[in-house]
Amino acid sequence: MNVIEKLLTEMRNEMQEKFANIENSIAKSEEKITANIISNMNEKFSTLCGEVNSLRTLTEEQEKRLNEIEKKSVQRNLVFFGIEEGEKSYLELEEKLHKITKEKMKLNISASEIESVRRIGIKGIKTRPVSVTFTTLGTKIKILKNKKLLEGSGLYIKHEYPxxxxxxxxxxxxxxxxxxxxxxxxxxxxxxxxxxxxxxxxxxxxxxxxxxxxxxxxxxxxxxxxxxxxxxxxxxxxxxxxxxxxxxxxxxxxxxxxx
Structure with missing residues (x-):
């Protein structure tokens, strides 16, 4: 019996040692696989981050260009407040503007100095302001210099912004x-x-x-x-x-x- 017990003990110890070696091998394999996965993910993630940063930079640059375009699009614009509504055509609205600049602001603005006029906003109870685009920045400055002459008339002028x-x-x-x-x-x-x-x-x-x-x-x-x-x-x-x-x-x- 002692011989059998000894053999069984040796077999048990041998099996335990093999199991331990297998567990260690599995653990090392898991660590190696995990390290490889993380390394690959980090590499791909780093590449993705670079692409995101490039896209962000490009977006910011495009936004700056767009802001500059919007700023220039209204650079020669002024907004007139208090001009009564009721005009039936574009020409009538333009005529109202000419009358204001001539009679109230003492300026002789020719038709060629005005690129366009339009009401801003949705027609309703309140009088909508009028956006005026001048053909030159000089005409806009000329209007601004005489805007004080509108005081007390219920009319006033502001710059137009995006x-x-x-x-x-x-x-x-x-x-x-x-x-x-x-x-x-x-x-x-x-x-x-x-x-x-x-x-x-x-x-x-x-x-x-x-x-x-x-x-x-x-x-x-x-x-x-x-x-x-x-x-x-x-x-x-x-x-x-x-x-x-x-x-x-x-x-x-x-x-x-x-x-």
Whole structure:
């Protein structure tokens, strides 16, 4: 019996050793397979990230070009508010504009100086403003120089902006109001809010806790330019990508120029 028990013990030990070797071999194979899979995924993910970054750069460049095109498309435009509706044709609306510029603004604007006139918005209860495109920037400037002559007439003029810029300017108005309440000079230039702080007036006051961007003038004033920037971050490894992402940082948006 002792011999049999000894043989059984040896067989059991041998089997256990073989099982252990098999388990180790499987574990090593799994590690190797996993490492290869992750390596391949990282390589493909890195390539994909590069393509995404290229597409993002291309999109940003195209957006800049589009914004520039939109800006230039209304560069020679002015919007007239308060012109009574009721015209039955394009020529009648153009005639109304000629009458205003001649009788109220003391300007002799010829038909060749006006490229187009059109009402903006949907016809309803309120009088729709009139968008006017001039053939030259000089004519637009000439109109703006005499816009004070419209005071008290119920008519007024503003620059025309693309729809996106109008939204930005509208959002900046509340911030502009807050800056003025602080005693700062603030005005909107196109899509940016320009803030001018007078050091003499604010020297005894506690300085603001934070400011997105500051640059100093040669005089005793400090100009603050606020601009929204969205920071994009793309990890090159999928293992990093799977980690909790950091929140995108944003800065306060600057926007636009008042008429």
């Amino acid at each position: 729809a996106k810029i109008l939204k930005i300017r509208e959002d900046l108005k509340s911030q502009q109001k807050l800056e003025k309440e602080k005693g700062n000079e603030a005005f909107i230039r196109y899509d940016k809010l320009i803030i001018t702080t007078n050091k003499k007036k604010t020297s005894n006051k506690r300085p603001p806790s934070s400011s997105p961007l500051q640059s100093h003038d040669e005089s005793s004033e400090t100009r603050e330019l606020l601009k929204t920037t969205k920071k994009h971050k793309v990890n090159n490894l999928i293992t990093e990508y799977m980690k909790p992402s950091e929140s995108t940082s944003t800065e306060v948006t600057d926007r636009s120029m008042t008429a």
